[in-house]
Amino acid sequence: MLHMLKLSKKAEYALISLQHIASLDDQAPASAREIAEHYNIPPDILGKVMQALTRAEIVESIQGAKGGYRLRRSLADMVLGEVLEAVDGPVHVAPCTGDHYSCDQELACNIKQPISRLQAHLQNFVFSLSLETLAQCKDGRFHLKVPTLSEDNGYVLFEEEE
Amino acid sequence: MLHMLKLSKKAEYALISLQHIASLDDQAPASAREIAEHYNIPPDILGKVMQALTRAEIVESIQGAKGGYRLRRSLADMVLGEVLEAVDGPVHVAPCTGDHYSCDQELACNIKQPISRLQAHLQNFVFSLSLETLAQCKDGRFHLKVPTLSEDNGYVLFEEEE
């Protein structure tokens, strides 16, 4: 399986949990343990994932007995990118698209700029896609709109206006 | 660095090599050794990468002394997805989007369909993007066209026609 485009387990757990919490009409917060049991997720790991989501201000945590997690915003106001960054760190296609990079190909590299554009495109994608939109895919009749801008249905370039 | 969206070294090497070969006006094939030296890539690894590209019928190999590799098609007729698959195997967002999967969350999973759609979208992307289009990003004035279909510049859903 190709690792580019692959979700980490932590990312999966985060998406499952957020979806789960959103589906509760409950006022009571959902505990990591109850989510972990429901979806057969290792409880310790899920704890860490929820803590990461808390630090990223995606959920709020209530400590102590009867504690747990609540969403801080609706799924419509959460984008895939922030969830991925919260649990796995910054999103980069290649090290050279980050700030402090070093790469053996750096000097002669002939693909740096294209890679940067790819990075920008994918970053734009994950930071534009709300979890609500993503969740609506579930009934199978909806698709993510794909840009079909040229006749052959491929991606195209456009020139920047100056 | 987030691994979703991250290119493997092998994928980078493949893209560098294809770009390099395409830039030669030479009739003579380019050897793995000379590419490896030019871009500071471990020669053994590059050999494997080129062999994978050969098996995928993206390049043709010429054996023996003065041998090497030539493109079988122009960059315009090569898409990112086939290069990624050639060197890293099938592209999947999560195991459950493949044929033979097993996952501990399978029974209760609440994100399977959304993940499948995400998979389909990204797969469509990488299999629509030609290396030529990607390469044209290099002068910094061109961008990959991003679908801006709703006012807030986000991705949207559309309903399937039946």
Added chain:
DNA sequence: GGATATAGGACTAAAAAAGTCGCATTTCGG
């Protein structure tokens, strides 16, 4: 005060990616 939570550091285990080695085969050129 005890049960049940979150918070989080330190650690181990497992899996995947990256790189190395060795050898067979092909072909060019002297």
Added chain:
DNA sequence: CCGAAATGCGACTTTTTTAGTCCTATATCC
């Protein structure tokens, strides 16, 4: 024909990353 230079490829090791475990501290409810 022989040697140099190339691809082809299996087996292996190393390194890095991901995944998971363990332990302890702290907060809150009853």
